[in-house]
Amino acid sequence: MFGYVIKRAFQMVLVLWAVSVLVFVMMSFTGDPTYMMVPLDATEEQIAQARRLLGLDHSHLTQYRLFLKNVLQGDFGRSFVFRQPANSLILERLPATLEIVFLAMAIALVVAIPLGVYAGANPKRAGSHAVMAGSLVGISLPGFWVGMVLIFVFAVKLQLFPSSGRGPTQEVFGIRVSFLTWEGLRHIILPAVTLSIGTLAILMRIIRAEMMEVMRQDFVRFARAKGVGQRGVLFRHGLKNALIPLVTVFGLMLGDLIAFATLTETIFAWPGIGKLLVDSIYRGDRPVIVVYLMFVALMFVVVNFAVDVLYALIDPRIKIR
Incomplete structure (x- = not known):
């Protein structure tokens, strides 16, 4: 090790x-x-x-x-526009991005796991076909279009959520977060849902494919022969083994959402690192662009390393050397 x-x-x-x-x-x-x-x-x-x-x-x-x-030495230069260290700008905006990314991943998992399990356990039912059709639509829809539709429906027409901005924040261990206030939570819903659509659809299809494979295994038949109920077979035996390949995909998706939430943050004027990158490109703020790219590279190599180790811990058949 x-x-x-x-x-x-x-x-x-x-x-x-x-x-x-x-x-x-x-x-x-x-x-x-x-x-x-x-x-x-x-x-x-x-x-x-x-x-x-x-x-x-x-x-x-x-x-x-x-x-x-x-x-x-940790010195990436000073921002040409903001006149302060470029790395401090990234760290200042990072919590806002992490907020919508983690909420988006939570939404994707909560929706994708039960639907993927159902579709994989019942591949010939009409509900399974509807789930797969919905996932195909979710993968095909551009994120910026989804964001604009959500703004038009829920912010302009129904006026249930704000259309832009982060809302009020509270400080927790020196970090400004918005999800602890009701108004801040209202601001975060639409960008998080927009960011979760594509991830949700991909996870759903992966879980369905893995469940279909797992449900054909001998240990599932043995569990049913012992009298284990349908829910126990699906979630205690089937899902547990179907989630093993999902670890790799989940880690890469998490890094991808953090790195490339630029369109969502721009549409909703969300003050995260993606919005900072877009503004820096428009203004030619080279130090900020450099810090962003180096941060993304560091994040992906660390996430890949963590996923490899976690994969071996979950599946004892895999030995890392």
Whole structure:
């Protein structure tokens, strides 16, 4: 186990280094941020001074060495727009993103598990076909369209939920959260539901496929022969084994939702890291974009590592070396 952890840690370092190279190269070819910092009537001397302040007067190799040195020290530079450390901006906006992501995953699991189990245990019934048709629709619908429809129906027409913003927050262990207040909870419902639709549909189809496979196994027939009821067969024996492959997918989906909630956050003006990324791209705020990309890469390698270890703990047949 210890050797496996060391090997994976080395692989994680290599992946992060490769990502740092790709991020630096991409940022180097996205234009000169100097012109975003100086007035339109700036002189050549002012432009050159701004380039020196930003460290852009060195060669690309020197810039990368300085960039890597600063990253290893936890310094990603200061935001060109907000005039504060870029990593503190990400950490400040991260709780808002985590709120809608975790609520979206909770909604997806609560709905997908019972429907997927039903559809897998009764594949020939009309209800199972309806569940699969609904999941296909959920996968096909674009997230931005779902968000706009939810805003139109529940915010504009019915006026049940706010159409944008995060609402009031409360501080818990130094972190601002909104789900502890009624008004904050009303603000979070629509973006969380929007974010959960695609994930819910995918999880439902995976659970159905795994349940159909598990229900054909000998241990299920043996459980029925012992007199175990239908609910016990489905949830205590069937679902327990069907969820093993779901661990990998769940981990990747969680990382995917955190990293790519940009459209949902933009539609609902939700002040998370996705909205921050979109604003930073529009404004050419290179340090914030770099921090975001490095954070996403770190999150995915850590989540993959955690999923591999958890997978081995859940399924004793798997040995990690």
